[in-house]
Each structure stands twice: as C-alpha cells, then as structure tokens.
Amino acid sequence: MLSLLRRRLGLRRATSRRPLVSPPPFGDGQPVYDGARCDLNGACVRACPVGAINVATAFALDRARCISCSRCIEACPTGALANGLVFAPPARSRRELREPRGADLVASGEDLGRRARQVLGRSLHVRHLDAGSCNGCDWEINATTNAVHDIQRFGIDFVASPRHADVLLVTGTMTRGLELAARRTYDAMAEPRMVVAVGACAASGSPYPTSYASGEGAASILPVDVFIPGCPPRPEAIINGLLLAVGRLDMPTQKGP
Amino acid sequence: MIEVLRGRFPERVVERDDVANAIRITVPPDALPETCGALARECEARLVVMTGTDERERRRGYGLYYLFALPGGELVSIEAEVDPARPTFPSVTRALPAAHWYEREVKDLLGIDPHGHPDPRRLVLHDDWPRGLHPLRKDFDARRFIAREPHEHGAITGVHGDGVMEVPVGPIHAGIIEPGHFRFGGVGELVFQLEARLFYTHRGIEKAAEGAGVDRVLFLAERLCAVCSLSHAVAYSQAIEALAAIVPSMRARLIRSVLLELERLYNHVGDIANLCAGAALQLGVYQGGVLKERLQELNAASAGHRYLFGVACPGGVRRDLDDVAQERIRSELGAIEGEFRSYLAALLETESFMERLTATGVLAHDVAEELGAVGVAARASGVARDVRASHPYAALREGMVTPIVRSEGDVRARLLVRADEVVASLGLVRELLAELAELPPGDLTMPVGPLAPDRWAIGMVESPRGENVHWVMTGAQGEITRYRVRSASYNWALVPFAVVGNLLPDFPLINKSFELCYACLDR
Numbered sequence: 055m056l057s058l059l060r061r062r063l064g065l066r067r068a069t070s071r072r073p074l075v076s077p078p079p080f081g082d083g084q085p086v087y088d089g090a091r092c093d094l095n096g097a098c099v100r101a102c103p104v105g106a107i108n109v110a111t112a113f114a115l116d117r118a119r120c121i122s123c124s125r126c127i128e129a130c131p132t133g134a135l136a137n138g139l140v141f142a143p144p145a146r147s148r149r150e151l152r153e154p155r156g157a158d159l160v161a162s163g164e165d166l167g168r169r170a171r172q173v174l175g176r177s178l179h180v181r182h183l184d185a186g187s188c189n190g191c192d193w194e195i196n197a198t199t200n201a202v203h204d205i206q207r208f209g210i211d212f213v214a215s216p217r218h219a220d221v222l223l224v225t226g227t228m229t230r231g232l233e234l235a236a237r238r239t240y241d242a243m244a245e246p247r248m249v250v251a252v253g254a255c256a257a258s259g260s261p262y263p264t265s266y267a268s269g270e271g272a273a274s275i276l277p278v279d280v281f282i283p284g285c286p287p288r289p290e291a292i293i294n295g296l297l298l299a300v301g302r303l304d305m306p307t308q309k310g311p
Numbered sequence: 312m313i314e315v316l317r318g319r320f321p322e323r324v325v326e327r328d329d330v331a332n333a334i335r336i337t338v339p340p341d342a343l344p345e346t347c348g349a350l351a352r353e354c355e356a357r358l359v360v361m362t363g364t365d366e367r368e369r370r371r372g373y374g375l376y377y378l379f380a381l382p383g384g385e386l387v388s389i390e391a392e393v394d395p396a397r398p399t400f401p402s403v404t405r406a407l408p409a410a411h412w413y414e415r416e417v418k419d420l421l422g423i424d425p426h427g428h429p430d431p432r433r434l435v436l437h438d439d440w441p442r443g444l445h446p447l448r449k450d451f452d453a454r455r456f457i458a459r460e461p462h463e464h465g466a467i468t469g470v471h472g473d474g475v476m477e478v479p480v481g482p483i484h485a486g487i488i489e490p491g492h493f494r495f496g497g498v499g500e501l502v503f504q505l506e507a508r509l510f511y512t513h514r515g516i517e518k519a520a521e522g523a524g525v526d527r528v529l530f531l532a533e534r535l536c537a538v539c540s541l542s543h544a545v546a547y548s549q550a551i552e553a554l555a556a557i558v559p560s561m562r563a564r565l566i567r568s569v570l571l572e573l574e575r576l577y578n579h580v581g582d583i584a585n586l587c588a589g590a591a592l593q594l595g596v597y598q599g600g601v602l603k604e605r606l607q608e609l610n611a612a613s614a615g616h617r618y619l620f621g622v623a624c625p626g627g628v629r630r631d632l633d634d635v636a637q638e639r640i641r642s643e644l645g646a647i648e649g650e651f652r653s654y655l656a657a658l659l660e661t662e663s664f665m666e667r668l669t670a671t672g673v674l675a676h677d678v679a680e681e682l683g684a685v686g687v688a689a690r691a692s693g694v695a696r697d698v699r700a701s702h703p704y705a706a707l708r709e710g711m712v713t714p715i716v717r718s719e720g721d722v723r724a725r726l727l728v729r730a731d732e733v734v735a736s737l738g739l740v741r742e743l744l745a746e747l748a749e750l751p752p753g754d755l756t757m758p759v760g761p762l763a764p765d766r767w768a769i770g771m772v773e774s775p776r777g778e779n780v781h782w783v784m785t786g787a788q789g790e791i792t793r794y795r796v797r798s799a800s801y802n803w804a805l806v807p808f809a810v811v812g813n814l815l816p817d818f819p820l821i822n823k824s825f826e827l828c829y830a831c832l833d834r
C-alpha cells in the first residue's frame with residue numbers, strides 16, 4: 055500500500071484537460087457528409103454492412119445504425135463522404151441521428167434538459183445495464199471512471215442499485231435473455247428517471263440482425279431519452295451523452311475543471 | 312501420423328484434408344465414445360472444439376465433429392453422421408469430460424440428443440424457450456418471434472439443508488460488468504456450491520452468419536467480444552483464408568501479430584488493475600487504469616480504434632503500420648514498460664493485497680487438464696497451452712513464444728502469469744517491429760476468391776483470455792453454412808471448480824482473476 059502511495063507521488067496528473075470533443079480523425083469513424091458533392095450513385099449503400107444509408111430519394115444516413123466502419127467513405131467515388139467524426143454527437147431522438155439533420159429538430163429536447171436540471175440538480179447517479187452487447191460499450195463506460203476521463207469530476211457517479219439511480223445507461227441489443235431483467239431494473243427505479251442508450255446496438259440493434267435472440271435496442275422496450283451513437287462510443291462521447299441527458303452539455307463545465 | 316491412426320482404427324475411413332489441415336476419421340455415431348476416448352487416452356489428444364451441423368439440405372443427416380490436437384500440434388477430426396429420423400448419439404462426455412458443454416450446446420441448438428450425458432440440462436437456451444425448437448436447424452427461421460413459455464427454474468439445482476443459505480446474484484450486477492446469474496450455496500460465508508446460468512447475451516451470431524457474405528460475417532466476428540475483437544477477427548479470417556487457399560502477405564501477417572500483442576497488452580494490464588478492484592485496492596485500480604488507457608490510446612493512434620476493430624480482414628489487414636506508427640509503438644511501449652514494472656513492483660510489495668490472492672480460487676491442475684482449460688487460467692494451473700507456441704500463426708514461427716507456466720493455480724498465479732506475459736509480449740512486439748522495419752512497403756490485402764465448397768476449416772488465435780477457435784463450414788456454392796465459435800471464455804465451465812471451498816466475498820476476486828467475457832461465450 056505504502057509502495058503504491060510512494061509511486062503515486064512520482065506520477066503526474068493523469069486526468070485529461072482537453073475539452074470533450076472529437077480528437078483528430080484517424081482510422082474508422084462516422085462519415086461527414088457533403089451534399090454538394092453527392093450524386094446519389096449508391097456506392098455507399100452497397101458498401102454499408104448494416105443498412106444505415108439510403109439514397110432512394112435523397113441521401114440519408116442513420117447514425118444510430120452506423121458502426122463507424124468507414125466502408126462508405128472508402129467506397130464513395132465523389133468525395134461526398136469523408137472521415138471526420140471520431141464520435142458523432144449524442145441526440146435526444148432517433149430522428150435527430152439522421153443525416154442530414156432537419157432544422158426543426160434542433161430545439162426538440164430543450165424541455166427535457168431544463169426539467170432534468172430542475173429535478174436532479176447538477177449531479178447524476180447512473181445505473182449501468184448490459185442488455186446484450188459485445189462488451190465494448192461496457193468497457194468504455196468503465197473507462198469513463200478511470201483517472202484519465204474521471205467522470206466523477208462532472209458530478210456523475212455509478213451506483214449499484216437501480217433504486218439509487220437517476221439514469222439507466224443501457225448497452226446492447228436487448229436480447230431475449232435480458233429483456234425481462236431490463237424491464238425489472240427500469241421498474242425498480244424511482245421517478246424522475248431517464249434512459250440513455252449507449253452504442254449502435256442499444257440505439258438500433260445494429261450490427262446484429264434482429265432474430266430469435268437479438269432485439270432492436272433499448273428503445274424497443276424502454277423510453278429512451280438520449281442516444282449515444284458509436285461502435286463503441288469513446289468515453290468522451292459517453293460523458294457528453296450523460297451531460298446532454300442532464301441538460302449540461304452546453305454549460306462551461308464541459309471544458310473540464 | 313496418419314499411418315499410426317490407420318493402424319489404430321483399421322475399420323475406419325482415415326484421410327488427410329488439406330483445406331481443414333487435419334486428419335479426418337469418419338465413424339458411426341455409436342463408435343464416438345470409444346474412438347474419442349481412445350484418441351485422448353492413447354495419443355494424449357486434447358479436444359479443441361466440437362461442432363454440430365445440420366446437413367440435411369445436402370442429403371445427409373446431422374453432422375458431429377470432434378476436433379482434437381495431438382501433442383505435436385497435428386489436428387484430428389472425429390466425425391459422425393446422425394440419422395435425422397432418430398437424432399441421438401451416445402455422449403462422449405463420460406469418456407472425455409471436456410466435451411460436456413459442447414454436447415449440451417448441440418442438444419439445445421440442433422436438437423441432437425447426447426444420450427447418457429451426465430448433465431442433460433439446458434445450457435444456451437433458457438427455461439422459457441419452448442421445447443422442440445432448435446435455432447441452428449436449417450428449417451428454423453431466424454427472424455421468427457418465439458413466445459416465452461411458462462417454466463420451472465430447471466437449470467438451477469440448488470442446495471438444501473439445515474443452516475444452508477442460497478445467495479442468488481445477477482443477471483444484473485452491481486458493477487459495470489456483463490450479465491450472468493450465479494447461485495451460491497453455502498453455510499455462512501463458505502461456498503460449497505456454485506451454479507452459473509449464462510448465455511443471457513446470446514445474440515444468435517452463429518445463426519446470423521449462415522448464408523451471409525464473408526465480409527458481412529467479419530463485422531459480427533469483430534463484435535463477438537470487443538476486448539478480444541482482433542483475436543476473433545484474425546481467427547475468422549484464417550478460417551476463410553484456409554477455405555479460399557490463400558496466404559496473406561508477410562507484411563499483413565506481421566501487422567496482425569504486432570497488433571494482436573497490443574491487444575494482449577491492454578487486456579493484461581487492465582486485468583491486473585481490475586484484480587485490484589476485486590480486493591478493494593483503489594490505488595492499484597487507478598494506477599493500472601491509467602496504463603490501460605494509454606495502451607488503448609496507442610491502439611487508436613497507431614491502428615485507428617481503441618479496440619482494434621476494422622484492422623484485420625480476410626486476405627490481410629486494412630491498416631498499415633508505417634514508419635511513424637512503428638516508431639510511435641516502439642517509443643510508447645518503451646515508456647509504458649518502465650511504468651508497468653514500477654507499478655507491478657509496488658503491487659507485489661503490498662502484502663495485504665498479495666495475501667488475499669495467495670491460495671485463493673485454486674483451479675486444480677487435473678481439473679484444468681480434464682475439462683480443457685485454455686489461456687492464462689490453464690497456464691497458471693500448470694497446463695502449458697498457448698496457441699502461439701503450439702500452432703504458430705500470422706508472423707509467428709516455432710520457438711518465438713514459450714508458454715509461461717506456473718503450478719499454484721490460485722489468483723496470485725494468474726496475476727503473475729499475466730505480469731510475465733506483459734513483459735514477454737513487450738519483447739515480442741520489439742522483435743516483430745524489427746522484422747517489419749526491414750520489409751519494403753507492400754500489399755496489405757489480397758483478394759479472397761470463392762471458398763472451397765462443402766468443406767470446413769478453422770482459425771485459431773491465442774487471445775488475451777486464451778485459445779479462440781473459429782470453425783467455418785461451406786455449402787455447395789462455397790457459402791457459409793455453419794459458423795462455430797469456441798472462445799476462450801468457454802473457461803466459464805471451470806470457474807465453479809475454483810470457487811467452491813472459498814469465501815463468498817472472494818468470488819469477485821476469483822472471477823476477475825479468470826477475467827472471462829460473457830459476450831463471446833454467449834454469442
């Protein structure tokens with residue numbers, strides 16, 4: 055124990071000071087769309103393994119389904135899709151995760167944010183629930199608690215019991231095996247309560263085909279307040295999503311302590 | 312070897328299969344226990360994976376494939392065809408205990424009954440699944456909604472008696488972990504029975520792969536389990552490459568090997584940190600967590616993803632490691648090595664911590680051997696199994712990896728095996744990077760042609776948790792008709808053996824020392 059303390063004295067501050075925005079794009083990420091260069095040739099539709107893109111009448115990308123594999127970006131011959139989003143911003147509805155976003159959607163969640171701030175103040179107690187994931191989102195949620203991301207500096211903490219939780223943080227496709235457990239966990243929470251869906255499979259079921267075993271995400275049985283896209287979303291994206299849920303995403307605290 | 316086997320089994324068809332890279336022995340179902348038992352006993356063969364198939368569409372019955380590895384590494388497959396009119400076969404489990412879960416899976420998913428199995432309860436399907444429905448049968452529609460049936464909790468036997476207490480835990484746990492149900496039976500804090508009910512995260516991945524394109528299945532393979540994602544992607548790719556009769560370029564294989572070691576590093580370091588969480592040593596959790604985070608950011612900076620998704624594909628790799636990336640890996644690992652050594656030294660000096668680990672959660676050598684343990688759990692119990700040594704793959708050659716083995720089998724031994732493997736892995740990355748630096752830039756991928764029709768092949772990779780085996784079978788057009796994944800998390804079958812006789816509060820510690828996934832077990 056003393057040896058660990060002694061070692062600690064020699065360590066520098068680990069907690070990231072950077073604001074919670076996407077790091078420079080490298081590798082796979084969600085595409086950035088440039089409508090001026092798009093001729094609806096459909097190469098992206100054929101390349102997408104999860105059916106997240108549609109060009110039947112106009113280009114439409116469902117960021118809830120997108121697993122950030124970059125295949126559409128590689129396939130696009132006109133450069134309309136580019137690598138630029140290591141993580142896409144969280145949203146209050148599936149519709150908001152459609153690209154291009156409609157102008158009418160921007161203000162849709164204001165009330166929720168205000169209400170959450172009034173009721174919950176600035177602190178948030180979170181209960182994690184794995185509803186059948188690949189464990190990627192769950193490990194990234196774990197990473198939000200490490201000294202680098204340090205989610206507790208935002209007043210957010212994970213609790214053991216749903217009875218103590220304000221937010222249910224759901225990962226996974228909502229498998230047949232976990233549907234009942236998920237319902238019971240939600241029922242055990244006191245009002246006011248919120249549900250945040252983390253990652254592509256909790257947001258939409260993608261990339262697992264809907265089947266006898268695999269469902270279509272958290273929203274198929276729970277009222278989801280915030281969707282966090284990504285496969286898996288980075289820890290910063292998960293923190294952003296929780297801040298959105300509590301109506302603090304636009305507040306200065308997001309820039310770090 | 313084939314002559315030896317022909318001599319031992321003169322009445323059987325024994326032939327070499329170059330696609331499967333195995334010797335295949337066809338037997339009638341009734342001869343399975345005798346043949347498998349003899350192979351295990353007389354040739355010291357080890358069961359690697361067992362698969363059932365539905366081949367009725369190809370005018371055959373149900374297929375059973377018991378795949379063994381001989382001590383020299385050679386693979387032997389004992390195969391039988393079961394009559395669809397009478398879907399039953401004599402269970403091999405009494406002759407070969409390592410077959411126990413495989414045969415229960417075959418019963419659940421294909422409805423082929425292992426007659427005489429000592430534990431015929433359900434394994435994959437839960438109690439509310441209707442009788443007589445088997446998802447991996449070809450006439451089962453994967454998209455069909457199956458209503459829940461009223462049921463008894465038949466899967467849990469429980470313990471009863473004066474002063475006996477039963478403690479149910481899960482499937483939703485108090486921490487940020489995956490779901491599983493545990494039923495502890497004991498008196499006071501002493502556990503004398505543990506029943507685990509798993510497969511809550513069963514997503515039907517094997518069924519989804521049937522008939523899907525080679526590329527589509529890759530995305531499912533990567534998402535069997537995020538923390539062993541690259542191991543799964545490479546194992547799947549190797550199986551496909553065997554069926555397509557191609558070998559990726561040396562550059563692609565070197566990149567695979569380097570990044571597979573990076574996967575091992577972030578997992579092992581993170582697992583050591585999590586072990587501290589099991590013993591409530593918060594300083595250890597924080598300091599190890601920072602190292603794990605640095606290793607995952609190294610993954611992102613050098614290969615584009617914190618969990619190495621999107622790196623491997625059948626035919627090679629999608630990401631190059633150029634000079635800049637190589638130098639980044641070299642210098643960052645150099646810095647992390649120093650920090651890891653000082654972290655480990657500080658942990659080992661923390662007596663209150665080390666004492667909790669010592670003689671806790673002992674997995675006996677015989678149990679590990681008999682039930683087919685793999686990975687860190689096997690090696691910490693004196694079983695020298697490491698695919699990198701026994702079946703070198705990607706850029707590895709014989710002799711590059713020596714299994715790190717300890718004999719104690721307790722939590723401490725599993726910690727020390729991981730710690731030694733971190734150091735060995737750092738050395739291996741340096742060695743591989745030196746080879747990579749000598750190579751001129753070259754092709755990363757090659758086209759994957761049509762797959763050999765009506766054949767099977769496997770890919771094996773030593774993930775951070777142990778041996779992952781992907782068994783892929785093709786149909787008449789070379790399409791994927793069966794995809795069987797045996798991940799290292801099959802070690803779950805062993806965990807109860809290490810828990811019985813311990814104190815209940817030590818379960819989290821023992822559990823974390825195995826550090827198994829639910830996601831890739833459940834599929």
